[in-house]
Structure formats: structure tokens, C-alpha cells
Amino acid sequence: MYESQIASSITSFAEYHRRKKRTKPYTEADIKHVPCFKCGKPSDQQWQICSLDNEYKGLCQRCDIELNEVVLLFMGIPKHEVNIIIEKYSPKIVEIHYRPPGREHG
Numbered sequence: 396m397y398e399s400q401i402a403s404s405i406t407s408f409a410e411y412h413r414r415k416k417r418t419k420p421y422t423e424a425d426i427k428h429v430p431c432f433k434c435g436k437p438s439d440q441q442w443q444i445c446s447l448d449n450e451y452k453g454l455c456q457r458c459d460i461e462l463n464e465v466v467l468l469f470m471g472i473p474k475h476e477v478n479i480i481i482e483k484y485s486p487k488i489v490e491i492h493y494r495p496p497g498r499e500h501g
């Protein structure tokens with residue numbers, strides 16, 4: 396069995412999830428054990444990425460917020476509105492961990 400071969404050849408749960416292709420969403424309990432796809436910290440959210448064969452990738456709170464901001468800006472929402480949306484989305488995390496960059500994109 397392919398999955399069990401992968402699981403036995405690697406040691407940590409984190410490494411297992413880094414290599415394994417995940418096509419179903421993680422449960423709320425499992426996502427905490429998945430390393431953030433961007434920075435490796437414990438994940439809090441997950442994104443399904445169509446261009447990676449619809450794989451689910453875990454993201455920590457900070458990276459999830461940054462990705463949300465990038466998406467909103469890409470959709471053409473003005474920066475000042477994006478800042479308000481992001482602060483409403485996760486005010487505690489924005490306050491503690493994340494300050495929007497001072498310079499505008501582009």
C-alpha cells in the first residue's frame with residue numbers, strides 16, 4: 396500500500412503530512428498537527444489549492460491572514476478596505492502577530 400510505505404519510511408507526523416498528498420480536508424483536530432505549508436509552524440487553517448491537484452495545505456494563523464490579504468488585493472479591493480476586512484477577520488492575531496506592510500503592493 397502506497398500510503399503505508401510513505402508512513403513507515405518517515406518518522407514524524409509533521410514530515411508525513413508535508414510529503415503526503417492531501418485531497419480531503421483535515422479535521423479540526425488533525426490540522427493542529429500539520430506544519431504550515433509556508434513557514435512550518437502548527438497550522439490553524441487550510442486552503443485547497445487547485446493548481447496543486449486540489450491538495451489541502453495547512454497554514455498557520457499569520458500565514459492565513461497574509462494569504463487572505465494577498466487574495467483580497469488581487470481581487471482589486473482597495474488597500475484601506477483590505478486592512479479593515481483583515482482586522483475584522485482576525486483582530487487578535489492582527490494585533491499580536493501581524494502588521495500590514497507600510498508600502499503599497501505594485
Ligand SMILES: [Zn+2]
Binds near residue numbers: 431432
Ligand atoms: Zn505559517
